[in-house]
Amino acid sequence: MAISTAHAARGRAAAMEPRRKRGILDRLADHFQRYWQLWLLCAPALFFVALFAYVPMWGIQLAFREFEPSKGLTGGTFVGFQYFLDFFHNPLFGEIMVNTIRISLWTLVMGFICPIILALLINQIGSKKVKGFVQTVTYMPHFISVVVIVSMLNIFLTPGSGIIGRFLGDESLMGSTSAITAVYWISEVWQHVGWNSIIYLAALAGVDTSLYEAAKIDGAGRLQLIRYVDFPAILPTCSILLIMNMGSVLNVGFDKIYLMQNALNMPATEVISTYTYKIGILNGQYSYSTAIGLFNTVINFLFLITANAIAKRVSDSSIF
Amino acid sequence: MARGRVRTIIAAAAAVATLIPLAACSSQEATTDENGKPIVNIMVRRNVTDHPMRDTQYTKDLEAACDCTIKWQEVSDNAWGQQKSAKMAASEFPDIGLSLFSMQDAAKYADYFDDFKPALDKMPNVKEFLDAQPGALKYVQEGDKIAMLPSDRGKGYEVSGTHMFINKTWLDKLGLQVPTTWDELETVLKAFKTEDPNGNGKADEIPMNIRSLGFGLWSPLTLMNSEGVVTAFMGGGASEQGYYVDNGTVKSYYTSDTLKDVIAYLHELLAQGLIPKDVLTRDASQYSAQTISDGKTALTGVSFGWSNYAEFGNTLGEEYITLPPLKKDASTPDSQVKWDYSQDAARWAYSGSGLSVNPKAANKDAIYKVINAMYSEKLSVAGYFGSIPDIVSDDGDHTYTINMEKAYAEYPDTRAVALQDRFGGWIRDDVTIVNDTNADQVTASDQAVREARDRVDPIKDVIPVYVRPDTEDTNTLQNNNTAISNYANNQLAKWVQSGGVENEWDDYVKKVSEPSLGLEENIKIWQKWYDEYTK
């Protein structure tokens, strides 16, 4: 239906070069004329994001207002940053922040590195059947529910009878404040490493096989093939995912850590998400929990923006 | 250029068109059925896998009483927990809600909770009930307003929620007496551990088993009653947050020497292997695997639970009796030994219960008729246990018999065929229910603690469950408690696990009393409301 092509548009752009200073309307019209197809391609996504992500954001003002149900969700008295200050002055604040950052950083770093290594390893398998088998097996744990994962942890770590616990004395690791972080991130990596390696495997699938041949002819060893052919192929994906991961520095998924909590490990397992749950859902203080949540996202967003800015400087992969 | 612009405009218009919001089409729900009869919507929190209420004779009986059509909506505990805040904020309140809201909700969303007081004349059964149970009435009053209606599941449930069980078969086999003090219990537990009371030749006995260390149902901290510090670990009252009253003065368990004694004792048992070492990290499955065992060979000597059959299963349950409340030592006077005072909660204030009505509902008269019918003798029985005559037979003279085969087909209680504890109704004291195994069993389990519990003064020794701070104070209490329990519960657990309570207790008391944690503030708040409700 359209005759206009970018090519033609480019030509016109060149022709218009001399009269740069045109009215904004003209420039807009020109822009749309050139890119209306791109606009159309992203219009549905824009629409959905606007409707389902931006419209509900009016609820965020709850963090600055006292929640008074009789006046509607956001009709309460404006209290400014009071709920934020409440949180900062909370005797648990320090502990919660330290726990959150410790657990999430471990999970983040290991959860970022391990899938890359696994993908590179799987890519080394020659036999198609074995490759498929390994891929399928490592991908399966992703589908086990958190409830079952935590029960399995409990069973495996039981002193005396558990397949790991029997080697570890008569107290379970689940009660140890020093070991619980490791229990958390190892099980997390175990569960998701296969799933998260899929994206890298897809990127590796894109590597031109002639590159390997060329490299082999030039005498590259196996390690060199990985280092100089495979690794560069997944690097752009890695950096994008790393940037996005940086945006979850304060995120520790709620379900699992909540199920893992017990009186013994509590000083190491109370994190922002569990605290918000206790305050918001169990105690019904929506304003307070919204404020904590907002604090959380703002910090995360700052991390993401920083990571993005760094990435933009040192490489050309960035999100925006 | 002109053609380009037209095309641009068309493109822009197309883009905008996709941005037009989807047409909303939520039609107003009908308030009358096709025959012009009023519709009453009832929402109940219940296992949605159970027999649906709409198919029951109970519903037909209610409909006959109100000359209306009843529409049930059943929601699972889990789903309701997620939906509740959103539904309340969206002002979606059902005409009649069963077991959906708490009194805290009724205080916050006062506009959406009908005042039953002016309507009591239309509901003579309800009026009679509230006159007969003044404690229940206090529980649901918000100022002068009756914001919810409690339910009463009858004298069969006027029991403590927590009992301590001991394996009588083991005692007899080893020729031991039922222990009466902490020291005697310890001696018995040692024998359980070493003398193979279950006779399978393996040292697999668990002398004593505990679930957790909280202030709640089935906690070993009920041992505090041995020194006269009364607990009421049910119904979400002050006791479950860690507060009690000593002759009119509110105190906290957290700083009481009695708690220190119990913790030290539990550690003594755990250190000797009389309580499993991993007890504080296990989940519920692992716990019940040990109490129920394989259903043939008992593994557990002593534990805390609801009734012996509920705790150990129908076969092994036979082996257990309730341990009468222990004295701390032989010198403790009998009069000082108390027991968990939770019978009010067990009877009518179990968690999240209550019947609410939306004041903006369309057919108020029909609603009141439904509620009045629910609180009649016959339909109260039918609501709790099962429809009459399908599942429960009316034998006359206030006696009802549950048909065991039909009612207990799926569960050990009548949960699948009736509303059970999510009902709205009043089982009167003169009603006799035959075959209510749950009540029969728990009442039997309760006999051994009655004497001790009768020594509890319902006002001077416990903060009654109907003492309810207002919304603002509740928030303060909860925020402080989150901080207190985060620190203190961990300390208690650590001491039970590794000892050291004697040396570290004083430091702990100092730390837990620091103003930043808010323990003093909480005690003051509870004192204020305790005085207000009991003066």
Place this chain on the structure above:
Amino acid sequence: MSATTAGALAPKVAGSGSGDIPWNKHVRQKKTPGDWVVTIVIDVLLLLVVLAVLYPLWFVVIASFSNPNAVAAGNVTLLPKDVTFVGYEKVFSNNRIWQGYLNTIIYSVVGTAVNMAVTIPCAFALSRREFKPRRVIMFLFTVTMFIAGGLIPNYLLYKSLGINNTMWVFILPGAVSVYNVIVARSFFETSIPEELHDAAQIDGLSYFGYFFKIVLPLSAAILAVIGLYYFVGHWNDFMTGLIYITDDRKQPLQVVLQQLLLVAQGTGTNVNAAAQQQAADQIKFGIIIVSTLPLLVLYPFMQKYFNKGVMLGAVKG
């Protein structure tokens, strides 16, 4: 990691086709015994990974057939104990399960179709470097990954749109996953050579033509990955049904299964707590198998596409 390497190497790998291989000068000319070491290390590592993953999976399988008490007591390690099918009987005797399966399949298929139709074109548009507004759009998208209105505003919005308690609540609100847009976009940016676009322009193709005729056919791998992400997301979606669906017949499989599991939760005093716990334990592991089996069947099928090394071959052709 050195991001500069990425900058330097990535385009060369992607845009290769010339015979110039930059690492040529760094590599040794002969195979070394070191290669054997590397091979052995790789194989051993993979073996360890597979074992570490396989055992817990095996455990889930045997636990689903075993007496739940034996499982919780730690008596089940390598083989099932007191084999019982009660758990599976309980799951399958519930006729709502089939309705749940059907619902989940419908929601997942329709949902994924909508997701793909919305996400992929958008990712493509945003991958065009000459499309200046893309930075702003990306930023606005990314913001939504962090800042969300929360449950209550969402509920009110869906209510006013009239999608509560309809299948659309599973499909429309999650139509765009920004995460997936970013992943797909970076794929288009880095793996589809810019030369192709130039060639398309010379052939007089519009963006539509370039996207549909050239980019899409070259993107089987990323389409498979994104499709899988979305499909699995729908398949495992549990909260949506729990919060926004009140009509039981519309509940997806995950909710139906959870309801079976959560029968055990009671107020504690009117139920035979221990027996209920057991009933739940009985089906806890079996549920995983019942709900995951279809996805395991799906995966090898998708795998085929991951292994299609298409993009670079096309450059040369």
